[in-house]
Amino acid sequence: MTLPAICRVSGAALPLRGDDVDTDRIIPARFLVSITFEGLGEHAFEDDRKAAKAKGKAHPFDDPRFAGARILLVNRNFGCGSSREHAPQALARGGIKAVVGESFSEIFFGNAVAIGLPCVALPGEAIARLQSLVEGAPKSALALDLEARTLIADGKTLPVSIPENAREAFLSGNWDGTSMLLERFQDVEAVAARLPYVAGF
Amino acid sequence: MGATAVEKILARAAGRASVHAGDVVEPRVDLAMSHENAALVINQFREIHEGTGLPARPWDPSKIAIIFDHRVPAESAKTATNQKRVRAFVAEHGIAKFHDIRGDVGGICHQILPERGYVRPGMVVVGTDSHTTTHGALDAFAFGIGATEMASVWALGTVVNVEVPSTIRVEVEGSFPDLVGPKDLILHLVGLLTAQGANFRVLEFSGRTIERLSTSGRLVLCNMSVEAGATSGIVPGDAETVRYLREEAQVSEPLDLVASDCDAEYEKVVPIDVSKLPPLVACPHTVDNVKPVTAVAGTPVQQVVIGSCTNGRLDDLAQAARIVRGHRVAEGTRMLVFPASARIYAQALRLGYLGDFMAAGAVVMNPGCGPCLGIHGGALGDGETAISTTNRNFKGRMGNPAAEVYLSSPAVAAASALTGVITDPRKER
Known part of the structure; x- marks a missing residue:
């Protein structure tokens, strides 16, 4: 089993405004x-979504105009706070394939790499322009190219x-533990050979 | 060019003569810590071995620490079953640094690791918890990672793709005024740097104030370094580091202190004079929304929380007990106290602090993460406000997105418990 390389992500975007959006x-x-991590996708931003609904507004994650979006557009310091891997997992399992933001x-960021969710940065003004663009024309397709480092x-x-x-x-498709272990099978075997309870297994 | 303490620790762990900020290394891990989320790590760990033909055995069980603290005792059948799964794994692999739900050796992971002498100077420590930064207080390089990354650490004994972070030196001078301390200093620093000001960087604490500061206070500074986004906090080892490890953690092995070179390269130096620092609070809903306590004094609070991996140590409890002793918690306000470990609980009991709290009307809870993350006791009602000595005040953090949390030192929290409103402890005494 080898993991697919992740070179390009394209599709509609979902603008989520706000600095310092924490993992809670x-x-x-x-x-x-x-x-x-199964089933986490539907719970992403659950409390924010409930709060928006109570005010008669639609949170971007509930806004039908952004349904099926694959690229999340965020602002500064996205994902601060607890180390919970459930945060990028919830986004990925909800259909997000890449995150574009001012900073992470x-x-x-490390958790997102480990599960194959690229996070790339753009200057704040560019993010703000993109968020406005997508809010005005929700189905605009964006295309991220990691090879060329362009959006x-x-x-x-x-x-x-x-x-x-x-x-x-x-x-290279070496973004998680499975592929890395396979790639470095000899290292793992060497470690295993040193362990008394594995030797002779 | 000289090296910072973190550069030296990483060079040694990666088997290199020297490394500098920006280099990518794969350091060996000396200590890999998880709490209840070990259940998730075990799951990922087994998954990555599936089909490889290798037995899913961790690289070195003596370097794995598992401490139950987030949901203790279990709040639900599901948690209890997860904890049972972890116990089975611990028994299967002979993980000795395991702290179950016990009144003698239990507690919060970020207190257990220092007080049991598991963290030593020069170590590389990783934990599946963002406040793993805490352990830099003992001259280690300690940082938080996710469950999938931890599964690969358990397999390889190294962390892959670690970019050597650059370091911001925080140079602290002056003596703390009465009722002002390390919590006020770190709130001041987080406010100054903002929630992302130290992203991908280490905060190294130095200066005469730090030299005089106890390990307990240093743990507060490194614990909350992550609230400015830092990879880690560190206090390079000194006489106090040795004293703590010998006297309090009963470590008898030789210690190898790591200090930064005089000509080490820092990204910047942030000088702070604490002699004029007032008691501070972080206002809802971000930790960097820092104001002097006087700016929000008088705000009614329905709950006061003293404890956690930030401020649940003996000196914190002593300070709070001195303030509440002989007084009563205000009607309409609940005061919850949760010591950081069973050892601290027992010491506070012996010294009479717990009796002081109870006589004043506070509820003394068992050591654990408790109300800090609001999934296990101490949740807030809609529209309620709390002041807490914990480390995060994000929306929903104390179990209710319709509530507000202020963060402060134990002195501010204890003074507020007596009045039922946010109170400047200097005024009350």
Whole structure:
């Protein structure tokens, strides 16, 4: 089993405005009791969505105009707070294939890499323009290219940034533990051979 | 060019002569910590071995620590079953650094690791919890990771793709005024840097104030470094580090302190003079929304929480007990106290602090994460407000998105419990 390389993500986008969106908001703590990530997709931003509904508004995740979106557009320091991997898992399982934002919290970013969800950065003004663009024309398709480090939107090509080691991991398909273990089978076997209870297994 | 303490720790762990900020390394791990989310790690760990023909055995069970603290005792059948699964894994692999739900050796992971001497200077520590930054207080490089990443650490004994972070040196001078302390300092710093100001960077604490600060206070600073986005906080080892490990953690092995070189390269230096610092609070709903307590004094609070991996240590309880001793918690306000570990609980009991709290009307809860993340006791009602010595005030954090949480030192929280409104402890005494 090898993992697919992740080179391109294209599709409609979902604008989610706000700086410092923390992981408690992305997936409230009561959903952490499960030992698998199944079914988390429907609970992403659950409390924010309920609060919006109570005010008679539609949260972007409930807005039918953005249904089926694959690229999430966020602002600064997205995913700060708890290290819960459930946060990127909930987004990915809800259909999001890439996140474009001004900046990301470190643990969120690492968790997103580990599950194959690229997060790329653009300057704040560019993000704000894209969010307005998508709010005005919800089905506009965006195209992210990790190979070229670009995002094509509204006929313009914008350069995006992503740490080089993360980009290489996506392009080579080495973005999670399974593929890495397979790639480095000898290392694992060497470790296993040193362990008294595995030797002679 | 010299190296920072973190660069030295990572160079050693990666088997290199030297590394510098920006290099990508794969350090070996000295300690890999999980709490109840070990259940999730076990699941991912088994999954990555499926079909490889290899037995799903961790690389070195002596370097894995598992501490139950997030939901103790279990709040639901589902949690109890998960905890049972983890116990079976612990028994199967002989994981000795396991702390179950017990009144003698239990507690919050970020207190258990230091007080049991599991963290030593120079170590690389990873944990499936963002507040793993805490352990930098003992001169280690400690940071939070996700469950899938932890599963790969359990397999390989290393963390792959670690970019050596650059370091911001926080140079602290001056003596804390009365009733002002490390919590006020870290709130001030988070407010100054903002919630993302230290993203992908280490906060290194130095200066005469830090030299004089106890490990308990240093743990507060490193614990909340993550609230400015930092990869980790660190206090390079010194005489206090050795004293704590010898006297309080009963470590007898040789210790290898790691200090930053004088010509180490820092991204920037943030000087702070604490001698004029007032008691501070972080206002809803972000930790960097920091104001002097006087700006929000008089705000009614229905719940006061003292405890957690941030401020549930003996000196925190002592400070709060001194304030409430002989007084009564205000009518209409609930005061909850949860010590950070069973050891601290027992010490506070012996010293009479718990009796002081109970006589004042506070509820003393068992050690654990408790109300901090609001899934296990101490939830807030709609429209209610709490002041808490914990580390996060995000919307919904204390179990209710329709409630508000202010963060403060134990002194501010205890003074507020007596009046039922946010109170400047300097005024009340």
